[in-house]
Amino acid sequence: ETGVTQSPTHLIKTRGQQVTLRCSSQSGHNTVSWYQQALGQGPQFIFQYYREEENGRGNFPPRFSGLQFPNYSSELNVNALELDDSALYLCASSPPIGVGTDTQYFGPGTRLTVL
Amino acid sequence: SQQGEEDPQALSIQEGENATMNCSYKTSINNLQWYRQNSGRGLVHLILIRSNEREKHSGRLRVTLDTSKKSSSLLITASRAADTASYFCATDNYGQNFVFGPGTRLSVLP
Numbered sequence: 001e002t003g004v005t006q007s008p009t010h011l012i013k014t015r016g017q018q019v020t021l022r023c024s025s026q027s028g029h030n031t032v033s034w035y036q037q038a039l040g041q042g043p044q045f046i047f048q049y050y051r052e053e054e055n056g057r058g059n060f061p062p063r064f065s066g067l068q069f070p071n072y073s074s075e076l077n078v079n080a081l082e083l084d085d086s087a088l089y090l091c092a093s094s095p096p097i098g099v100g101t102d103t104q105y106f107g108p109g110t111r112l113t114v115l
Numbered sequence: 116s117q118q119g120e121e122d123p124q125a126l127s128i129q130e131g132e133n134a135t136m137n138c139s140y141k142t143s144i145n146n147l148q149w150y151r152q153n154s155g156r157g158l159v160h161l162i163l164i165r166s167n168e169r170e171k172h173s174g175r176l177r178v179t180l181d182t183s184k185k186s187s188s189l190l191i192t193a194s195r196a197a198d199t200a201s202y203f204c205a206t207d208n209y210g211q212n213f214v215f216g217p218g219t220r221l222s223v224l225p
Contacts, residue, residue, distance in 0.1 A: 004157075033212060033213075035215075037155075039155075040217075041217055041218075042203050042215035042216050042217045042218050043158070043203070043213075043215045044215070045212040045213065045214065048212055056212055058212065088155055090157060090158065092158075092213075102145065102146055102163065102207055103148065103160050103163055104160075104213060105160065106150075106157040106158040106159070106160075107157050108156050108157040109155075109156060109157050111155075
């Protein structure tokens with residue numbers, strides 16, 4: 001167990017809808033990253049938040065947006081859902097630079113199905 | 116685009132045998148990490164090797180890194196049925212994000 005939690009575990013939406021996924025980072029971790037993992041593929045980096053600011057973004061359209069809160073928990077929002085958005089969404093937290101190892105600790109993921 | 120590419124895509128072995136997975140990457144890295152994923156759930160960190168290290172051990176795991184060939188290998192010795200999972204290498208592009216390969220699916224048969 002990494003101490004990173006995500007909710008909900010599973011979610012079913014229809015095309016065009018909006019979805020919000022949530023992540024609570026491990027205690028003491030101030031950086032949260034989000035990844036999308038399609039079936040049979042490796043995780044793809046969506047974006048990272050550090051101290052409530054976006055700190056890097058992968059090749060994802062603007063309808064993927066996020067937030068980080070003062071307690072370092074985070075949300076991933078996806079608007080205008082498309083069928084290809086069906087995937088496992090993984091959240092990972094990491095400690096401040098210089099504290100511990102350069103490792104990201106992953107939550108169990110949210111399985112999103114878009115019909 | 117994915118930087119890491121694992122090889123083979125799938126591997127099936129008997130319990131007690133050793134399993135070797137390889138990873139190749141394209142650009143310079145700060146470190147390389149290996150993760151395990153069971154049945155499409157969260158990723159579990161296995162081992163980290165820094166760019167100035169050549170080999171690292173953790174229990175039944177041995178990781179090597181060859182920065183001149185931009186490749187790494189993960190060896191699992193004396194495999195067990197519980198080792199059945201997907202294994203991913205991830206390269207750290209100096210802190211911003213990890214770049215994962217497509218993974219190797221390992222099946223350990225009893």
